[in-house]
Amino acid sequence: MAVSVDYVVRETASNLWRNRLMTIAAVLTVAVSLSLVGAALLLRQGSANATGTLERGTQVTVWMQPTANQQEIKAVGTELAQLNYVVQPCAYWDKARNFQEEGKLLPSDVVQATTVDEMPTSYWCTPVALSDAAQVVRAFEGAPGVLNVTEPQGAIHTEETVINIIKWVFLIVAIVLIVSASVLILNTIRMAIFARRREVSVMKLVGATNWFIRVPFMSEGLLQGFVGSLLAAGVVYGLYSFINHAGSGKTTSNLFTAMHMTASEMILTNVVVVFVGMAIGSLGSAVAIRRFLDV
Amino acid sequence: MIRFENVTKTYKGSTVALRDITVEIEKGEFVFLVGASGSGKTTFIRLLLREELPDSGQILEAGRNIVELPKWRVPYLRRNIGCVFQDFRLLPNKSVFENVAFALEVIGRPRHVVANQVPQVLDLVGLSGKRDNLPSELSGGEQQRVAVARAFVNRPLILLADEPTGNLDPQTSQGIMQLLDRINRTGTTVVVATHDEVLVDKMRRRVIELSNGMMVRDQARGVYGFDGAAQQTVDVAAGGMG
Numbered sequence: 108m109a110v111s112v113d114y115v116v117r118e119t120a121s122n123l124w125r126n127r128l129m130t131i132a133a134v135l136t137v138a139v140s141l142s143l144v145g146a147a148l149l150l151r152q153g154s155a156n157a158t159g160t161l162e163r164g165t166q167v168t169v170w171m172q173p174t175a176n177q178q179e180i181k182a183v184g185t186e187l188a189q190l191n192y193v194v195q196p197c198a199y200w201d202k203a204r205n206f207q208e209e210g211k212l213l214p215s216d217v218v219q220a221t222t223v224d225e226m227p228t229s230y231w232c233t234p235v236a237l238s239d240a241a242q243v244v245r246a247f248e249g250a251p252g253v254l255n256v257t258e259p260q261g262a263i264h265t266e267e268t269v270i271n272i273i274k275w276v277f278l279i280v281a282i283v284l285i286v287s288a289s290v291l292i293l294n295t296i297r298m299a300i301f302a303r304r305r306e307v308s309v310m311k312l313v314g315a316t317n318w319f320i321r322v323p324f325m326s327e328g329l330l331q332g333f334v335g336s337l338l339a340a341g342v343v344y345g346l347y348s349f350i351n352h353a354g355s356g357k358t359t360s361n362l363f364t365a366m367h368m369t370a371s372e373m374i375l376t377n378v379v380v381v382f383v384g385m386a387i388g389s390l391g392s393a394v395a396i397r398r399f400l401d402v
Numbered sequence: 403m404i405r406f407e408n409v410t411k412t413y414k415g416s417t418v419a420l421r422d423i424t425v426e427i428e429k430g431e432f433v434f435l436v437g438a439s440g441s442g443k444t445t446f447i448r449l450l451l452r453e454e455l456p457d458s459g460q461i462l463e464a465g466r467n468i469v470e471l472p473k474w475r476v477p478y479l480r481r482n483i484g485c486v487f488q489d490f491r492l493l494p495n496k497s498v499f500e501n502v503a504f505a506l507e508v509i510g511r512p513r514h515v516v517a518n519q520v521p522q523v524l525d526l527v528g529l530s531g532k533r534d535n536l537p538s539e540l541s542g543g544e545q546q547r548v549a550v551a552r553a554f555v556n557r558p559l560i561l562l563a564d565e566p567t568g569n570l571d572p573q574t575s576q577g578i579m580q581l582l583d584r585i586n587r588t589g590t591t592v593v594v595a596t597h598d599e600v601l602v603d604k605m606r607r608r609v610i611e612l613s614n615g616m617m618v619r620d621q622a623r624g625v626y627g628f629d630g631a632a633q634q635t636v637d638v639a640a641g642g643m644g
Contacts, residue, residue, distance in 0.1 A: 114507065305493055306504075312451075312491070313556070314480035315508035 118323035119330060122299045129298060130331060133291040133391075137335025137384055138342070140284030145343035145380040147277035152376065153350060153366035154270040167193070167243040169230040170254040173202075179252030180228055187230055190246075192239040197232040205229060227254055285387060288335070292328050292391030299324060300399045307400065321400065325392050332388020339384065340377040347373040403429040403560065403591045404450065409459035411445055411615075419445040420456070421615040427593065429559075432586045434602050435595040436626055437612035443595035446612070447564045450593070451483060452476050464559055481509055484553030484561040484590075488568035490545045492537040498524065498548050499533040505552045519555050527551045527581060543574035547581065554585055561585055563594045567601065575601055599626035 123130050169187070171180055187197045200208070205226045210218045234240045244256045300307070310320050347368055354363030404427040411420040420442045427433050435443045448454045449461055452468050461468050468479060492501050499520055506516045524530050527547040537545050546566060553561055563582060567575035579594075579601050586592040596602065602609060602625060609624030610617060 111510065305491070309491060309493060309504065309552075310508045311477075312480065312485055313505040313508060313552070314477040314482075316477045317474070319508060319510070 115323055115326055119326045122303070122323060122327050123330070125302055126295050126298050129291070129295040133288065133295050133331045134335045134338070136284060136288040136291050137332055137387060138338035140281050140288050141336050141339030141380045141384050142342035143277045143281035143284060144383060145339050145376055146346055147274050147281060148376045148379060149343055149346055149350075149368065149373065150270055150274050150277070152372050153368055154274065156367060157270070157365035167232050167234060167240045168257045169232070169243070169247050170257065171228045171230075171252050172254045173225055173227045175228070175252030175254075183247065183250060183253060184230060186247075186250075187232060190232075190243070192235050192242060194233040194235060197230045200229045200231065202226040202228055285383070288332075289387050289391040289394075292331050292388055293395045295331065296324050296328050296392045296395035297399050299327060300395065321396050324396055324400065325389065328388040328392025328395070329385055330388070332384040332386070332391070333381070335387075336381045336384020339380050343377055343380060344373060347376075403427055403431070403464060404593070405460075405462040406449075407460040407462070409449065409456045409461060411442075411449065411454060411456045418615045420449070420612075423459070423615075423617050425610060425617060425620065427591060429591055430586070430589050432583065432592045432605075432607045433594070434605070434607055434609045434624070434626075435593060435612065436597060436602060436609055438597070440614075441612040442615040443612055444564055445615075447485075447562050447593070447595055450560070450562055451485060452479060477509075481556060482559045484556070484558040486546070486549050486553050486561070486563040486566045488565035490537070490542075490549045490569075492545055492548055492552075494537055497534050497536055498529060498540070501537065501548055502552045502555050505555055509556065511556075520551075523551045523555045526554070526584070541574070542570050543577055546570060546574075546578050550578070550581055550585070554590070558590065560591045560593065563592070563596075565596055566594065567596065567598050572600060576604075579605060597626075602626040 169183060171183065184197075184199060187193065188195060202223050203226075205228065206218075206221070206223045209221070209226065232243060234243060240258045244258055247253050247256045307320055350363050350366055351368060354365070354367055404425075406423045406425045409420055409423045410418070412418050423442075423446075435446055437443055445454065449456060450463065452471065455469060459469075463479070464482065466479075471479060493504065496504060502520045502523060503516045506519060511519075521530065521533070524533055527550055529544060529547055529551065532540060532544065537548065540548065546569075550561075550566075561582070566582070567578055570578065575598060582592050582594060583605070606623045606625070609619065609621045609626070611619035611621075
C-alpha cells in the first residue's frame with residue numbers, strides 16, 4: 108500500500124516539533140560528531156597530500172669535508188651509485204657550485220668572508236621513499252671524508268606525527284560521539300513512539316499496515332541524521348577553505364600549502380559525512396522501532 | 403460470516419480463557435455475548451481481531467481461516483472489522499471529524515473519499531453539528547458515538563463492541579444500542595460483548611453466554627439471564643448449532 112508523502116511529511120513534522128528539544132540535541136550531536144569525522148577524513152587526505160608534496164622535494168645531502176681528497180669523494184660517489192633505495196643518479200655539486208648556491212642563501216658579508224676553497228663538495232640524492240632517507244644518513248654518517256649527512260626536511264616528520272595524532276584523536280572522539288548521536292536519535296524516536304502510542308494503537312485497530320505505522324518514525328530519524336550531517340558538511344567545507352586559504356601563495360614548506368586539497372576531495376569527504384549521518388539516523392530509528400514499536 | 407470451530411485459548415499461568423468453543427454467526431446477525439467478568443468475552447473479541455491466536459481450533463471470518471493468516475495480512479483483515487471499546491479510545495488532540503477521518507487516512511484512502519464518507523457517517527451517528535469539537539468537549543455518549551462512527555466509516559463487514567456501554571448511563575446506553583441496531587440493519591454483522599442486562603433483555607436478540615471459558619447458552623431471541631420460556635436454547639454439550 109502506498110504511504111502518502113503528504114501524510115509522512117505532516118506526521119514527521121509534528122513529531123519533530125513535539126520533541127524539539129531532544130531533536131535539537133540529537134541533530135547537534137550528529138553535527139559535532141560528523142564534523143570531527145569529516146575533519147579527520149580531510150586531514151587524512153591533507154596529510155597524504157602533504158607527504159606526497161614533501162617527499163617530492165626531499166633530498167638527502169651528503170656533505171664532504173672541505174679537506175676531503177678526490178679519492179674519498181669518488182668512493183662516496185661510487186657507493187651512492189650502487190644504492191637501490193635512492194633515485195639514480197645523485198647530483199654532485201663541486202666547491203664552486205656550493206659557493207654559488209650559498210651566495211643566494213646567506214647574507215653577502217658572510218659570503219665574502221668565505222672562499223671557494225673553504226666550501227665543501229656535496230652529493231644530492233632523492234630517496235625512493237621518505238623512510239629511506241634515514242638509511243642514507245646511517246650509511247654515510249662518519250664515512251671517511253664525510254662531514255655530515257643532512258635530511259633537510261626532517262621537520263616534516265614532526266608535522267606528520269602531529270597531523271597523525273590529531274587525526275586519531277578526532278576519529279576516536281568522533282566514534283564516541285557517533286555512538287552517542289545514535290543513542291540520542293534512538294531516544295527521540297522512543298519518545299515519539301511513546302507520545303503517539305494512542306495513535307499507534309488506533310492505527311493498528313483500524314488496519315494500518317506496519318510500514319504505514321513505521322515510516323513516519325523512520326523518516327524522523329533519517330531527517331535528524333541528515334540535517335546533522337549537513338551542518339557537519341558545512342564545517343568540513345569551512346575547514347577545507349581555511350586550509351587552502353592559509354596555504355595559498357606560499358612555498359611547499361608551508362604545511363597548509365603542502366596539504367592543498369582539491370574540491371573533489373572535499374566533496375567526496377562530504378558525501379561520506381552525509382552518508383554516515385543518514386546511516387546513524389536510520390540505525391537509531393530502526394533500533395527504536397524494533398524495540399519500542401510493537402507492530 | 404464468523405465461525406469458531408473447537409477453539410481453545412489458554413493464557414500463561416494455565417488460565418483457560420476459552421474452552422472448545424464452536425459457534426457460527428451468520429452474515430447480518432446481531433449477537434450479544436454475555437457472561438461474568440473473566441468468562442472469556444474479551445478473549446472472544448480479541449481472537450476475532452487476531453490480537454490473539456487460539457491454542458487450537460479454527461476461526462473463519464468471511465470464509466477465510468484467520469488462524470493461518472500471515473502476519474502481514476492482519477491489517478487487511480482488520481479493515482473489514484470495526485471495533486468499539488468501553489473506553490472509546492479517541493485521540494484527544496483531534497476533532498470529531500479528524501478522529502473519524504484518521505481511520506480512513508491511515509489505510510490510505512484518498513482525500514475525496516474521506517471528505518465524502520466522514521460527514522455521512524457523522525450524520526448517521528447524529529453528530530454532524532459537533533464535527534469540530536474535541537472529544538473532551540463531548541459527553542460520554544457522544545464520545546462513544548464518535549467511536550462507533552470511526553469503526554463504521556470504512557463500512558466493515560463486522561462490527562465488534564466490547565462493553566460499549568460500560569461507562570454510560572442507562573439512557574445513553576440505549577441510544578448507543580439503537581445506533582448499533584441501525585448499523586446492523588445496513589447488513590453489518592454486529593457482535594456486542596456486554597453485561598448490561600436491561601439492554602440485552604430489551605433488544606431480544608441472539609444471546610451467546612460464556613461462563614469460565616465455556617459456551618453455556620446460545621439462544622436466538624434471548625435475555626441476559628436464563629429464560630426458561632425461550633424454546634430455542636441449544637444444547638451446547640451435544641455440540642448442536644442454533
